[in-house]
Amino acid sequence: MLDVILLLSLGMFIISITMSIYRIIVGPTIPDRMLALDVVSYALTVVMGIIAVISGSPYLIVISFSLALWFFIGALYVARYMEGEQIGD
Amino acid sequence: MNGWRGSIFGVLFVVLMSSILIYAFLGYPELGFVRPLGEFYLFNTYNFENQDWWSASPNAVTGLLWDYRGYDTLYETMVFYVGIAAVAMFFEGHAKLKKTGGMTVIVRATARLVFVFTLTSAFAITIFSIKTPGGGFQGGSIMAIAYIAIIVALSKGFLPEMNIDLETAHIAKIVGLALITGLTIVPVIYSLASGSVAYAMQNQPKAWAPFGYPTFLGLTSLSGGLIIPIQLGEMVHVGMGFTIMFLLLTMREKED
Amino acid sequence: MIEMIELVIDLLLAFCVVLTAAIVYTKDLLLAIVLAGAEGVLVATVFYLLLAPDIALVQVAAGVGISTAFFIVGLRKIGRREE
Structure with missing residues (x-):
C-alpha cells in the first residue's frame, strides 16, 4: 500500500518536473524561468x-x-x- | 571567422576530440582490471576483523581521506590557498565594508533565517561526515553560501557586525590550513621523539607502526581517528576562502 | 524499481542536452546563467540517483550556488547582452 502511494507520488512529481522544465526552456521572461527553476528544485527535494x-x-x-x-x-x-543595483551594497 | 568556415572548424574540432576520446577508451583496461582495487577498499577500510588497514570510520569515502589519500586533500587545500592569495593580490587594498539598506524587509528577515539554517547544515554535514555523506569541502561550500546570502540580501556592512572582516577571514583561513598541516606532522614528531616508526598522515595504528589517534569517541561510537578536526579545518578554510573571493569581487572599481 | 530509476536518469540527461543547446545559442547572458543553474540541479540529481550523494552535495553547493553568484557578479561588470 505505502509502496504504491510512494511510487504514484514519485511519478506525479516527475511529471510536474517535466512540465516545469518545459517552462524553463520556453518561458518568455527571466522571472518565469526563475520561478520554474524554484518549482523544479523543491520538487526534486521531495523526489529525493x-x-x-x-x-x-x-x-x-x-x-x-x-x-x-x-x-x-x-x-x-x-x-x-x-x-x-550593485551586488553587495 | 564567419559562416561556413566556422562550421567546418567546429566539425573538425568535434571529430578530432571524439576520435581522441574513443581511442583513449579503447585503450582502457577492461572492467575486471579495476574491480580488485574497489574490492581492496571495501574489504579493508571498515573491517573489524582485520584492523591493520582500517580507517575506523563507517563512511569509507571520508575514512579514505586520512590514511589513504591524505596528501591529495592537503595539496588540494594548498592549491585553493594559493588561488585565494592570487585573487587578493589582484585586488589590493581593502574592500570598503559600508552598511547600506539592502533589499526589502521581508527578504532581509528571511535571509537571516536561511543564514542560520544553512550554517547549521554546513556544520552538521562536516561533523557527521564520519557517518553520513559529506565532508570538509561540502560543508565549506555551504558555509560560503550562507555568508554570500548575507552579503547579497543585507549588505557587505553586516559582516563586521558578525565579526567577519577581511582580516579575520584571512586569519581563520590560515588557522584552518595550519590545523590540517599540524596534525599531519604530529606522527612524524612522535616517531622522531620515541624512536619508533610512524608515517606522516598516519591515523590508525599499523602492525609495524604503533602510533594512532583515538579510535572511539566515548565508549562505543567510532570517531574515525582525527577525521573530524581535519574536516573542520578544511570547512573553515574553504568557506572563508570563498567569502573573501566574493567580497573582493564585489568591490567597486571606483568610488562614486 | 531499478528500471524506473534508469528511465528517470535518461530523462534528466535528455533535458540536460536540451538545456546545453539553449545555453550555447542564447544571446542573453543572464538567461545562460539561469539555465546553467537549472542544468546543475539536474546533474546533481543524476549524481544522487547514481548513489553518489557526496558528489551531489559538491555539485549543489559549489557548482550551482557559488559559481552562479560569481557569474552574476561578473555579469555586472561586462554587461548583459552578447553581440
Whole structure:
C-alpha cells in the first residue's frame, strides 16, 4: 500500500518536473524561468526524500536539505541583478 | 571567422576530440582490471576483523581521506590557498565594508533565517561526515553560501557586525590550513621523539607502526581517528576562502 | 524499481542536452546563467540517483550556488547582452 502511494507520488512529481522544465526552456521572461527553476528544485527535494524512503536509507536525504536551502539564494542573486543595483551594497 | 568556415572548424574540432576520446577508451583496461582495487577498499577500510588497514570510520569515502589519500586533500587545500592569495593580490587594498539598506524587509528577515539554517547544515554535514555523506569541502561550500546570502540580501556592512572582516577571514583561513598541516606532522614528531616508526598522515595504528589517534569517541561510537578536526579545518578554510573571493569581487572599481 | 530509476536518469540527461543547446545559442547572458543553474540541479540529481550523494552535495553547493553568484557578479561588470 505505502509502496504504491510512494511510487504514484514519485511519478506525479516527475511529471510536474517535466512540465516545469518545459517552462524553463520556453518561458518568455527571466522571472518565469526563475520561478520554474524554484518549482523544479523543491520538487526534486521531495523526489529525493521519496527515494530515500523507498530505498530505506537515511544517508540519501542529506543532500535534499542543502538543495532546498540553496534555491532561496539563487533567486536572490537574479532578483538583485534585475533590480539594477550593485551586488553587495 | 564567419559562416561556413566556422562550421567546418567546429566539425573538425568535434571529430578530432571524439576520435581522441574513443581511442583513449579503447585503450582502457577492461572492467575486471579495476574491480580488485574497489574490492581492496571495501574489504579493508571498515573491517573489524582485520584492523591493520582500517580507517575506523563507517563512511569509507571520508575514512579514505586520512590514511589513504591524505596528501591529495592537503595539496588540494594548498592549491585553493594559493588561488585565494592570487585573487587578493589582484585586488589590493581593502574592500570598503559600508552598511547600506539592502533589499526589502521581508527578504532581509528571511535571509537571516536561511543564514542560520544553512550554517547549521554546513556544520552538521562536516561533523557527521564520519557517518553520513559529506565532508570538509561540502560543508565549506555551504558555509560560503550562507555568508554570500548575507552579503547579497543585507549588505557587505553586516559582516563586521558578525565579526567577519577581511582580516579575520584571512586569519581563520590560515588557522584552518595550519590545523590540517599540524596534525599531519604530529606522527612524524612522535616517531622522531620515541624512536619508533610512524608515517606522516598516519591515523590508525599499523602492525609495524604503533602510533594512532583515538579510535572511539566515548565508549562505543567510532570517531574515525582525527577525521573530524581535519574536516573542520578544511570547512573553515574553504568557506572563508570563498567569502573573501566574493567580497573582493564585489568591490567597486571606483568610488562614486 | 531499478528500471524506473534508469528511465528517470535518461530523462534528466535528455533535458540536460536540451538545456546545453539553449545555453550555447542564447544571446542573453543572464538567461545562460539561469539555465546553467537549472542544468546543475539536474546533474546533481543524476549524481544522487547514481548513489553518489557526496558528489551531489559538491555539485549543489559549489557548482550551482557559488559559481552562479560569481557569474552574476561578473555579469555586472561586462554587461548583459552578447553581440
